[in-house]
């Protein structure tokens with residue numbers, strides 16, 4: 001059975017309310033998935049569509065989408081999102097308004113996002129604002145946000161996540177995805193590797209701070225992560241089976257978040273570090289790094305820190321919360337389940353992803369500031385990084 005069908009089956013078995021909230025009716029992860037797009041649109045009686053690309057994703061898949069749709073009776077218009085002054089396509093007010101103006105002019109019934117995570121965020125927010133549905137055509141298995149509802153957008157230089165909509169369907173064509181640039185594949189793998197620490201932090205928050213927890217979302221994320229790691233050599237080769245398993249894992253991680261209704265399963269201290277670095281890069285006008293590349297490197301650092309806290313018997317310090325001391329034994333056991341710095345480095349190296357902060361251009365100074373300030377990005381989340389910072393003896 002194809003990966004997409006397995007995910008759809010899992011969604012079908014959920015309660016009607018959850019199913020409706022996920023809102024996806026089709027997930028295709030297969031070679032030639034794009035050829036099924038015209039039939040899908042015809043079945044749903046969509047006659048006017050807006051295809052959204054950037055210069056790279058147009059070459060990767062946008063052109064093919066246009067050609068396939070032109071054969072039918074579908075009226076298509078294409079928006080090329082313009083990169084910013086330093087050549088990055090970003091989900092900021094300029095990109096969003098560019099798409100909104102095209103939507104107002106062409107009055108599509110549905111919008112198709114052809115691209116990576118950022119392009120999806122632009123479309124997700126613009127479609128939501130225009131009360132239109134959207135379809136996802138990922139061009140690289142680079143991030144777990146294709147089917148997310150949250151749109152992280154950058155307004156006046158600040159990143160803000162706004163709850164909007166997820167896609168009605170995902171057409172993940174392996175003919176496209178296996179040709180994705182290697183750094184983007186490595187980034188997708190890095191975003192998955194980050195689940196080692198995000199799943200830990202989620203358990204930590206629920207044990208010590210009564211944060212909500214959902215077993216189902218934990219097991220979906222854990223299984224997706226395990227499968228991804230088992231397929232690491234095939235992913236590294238960009239083999240069809242490897243790319244299918246990575247793409248599926250990223251979508252499953254998105255489903256786990258949708259079921260839970262929050263990002264806890266997929267985002268812990270490693271994501272907070274990554275966001276801290278990203279905000280600094282935005283402020284300095286530096287070229288953006290791939291999300292998953294940062295998450296992978298941050299995960300290595302968090303694993304290192306957490307193991308150190310285990311060695312130092314952090315949970316037995318006088319200044320920590322009683323709930324940490326009480327659960328310290330279980331916390332230690334769970335820290336031991338996070339792969340070591342060396343194991344994570346080896347996994348990321350296999351797919352050719354960055355492993356050190358120097359490769360990302362993150363200086364020692366920025367790193368130290370992020371260790372001490374990243375928890376403030378999500379002050380309501382009680383991660384071990386947060387606990388360490390707020391009961392610290394600096």
Ligand SMILES: [Zn+2]
Nearest residue numbers: 144191291295
């Ligand atoms: Zn992520």
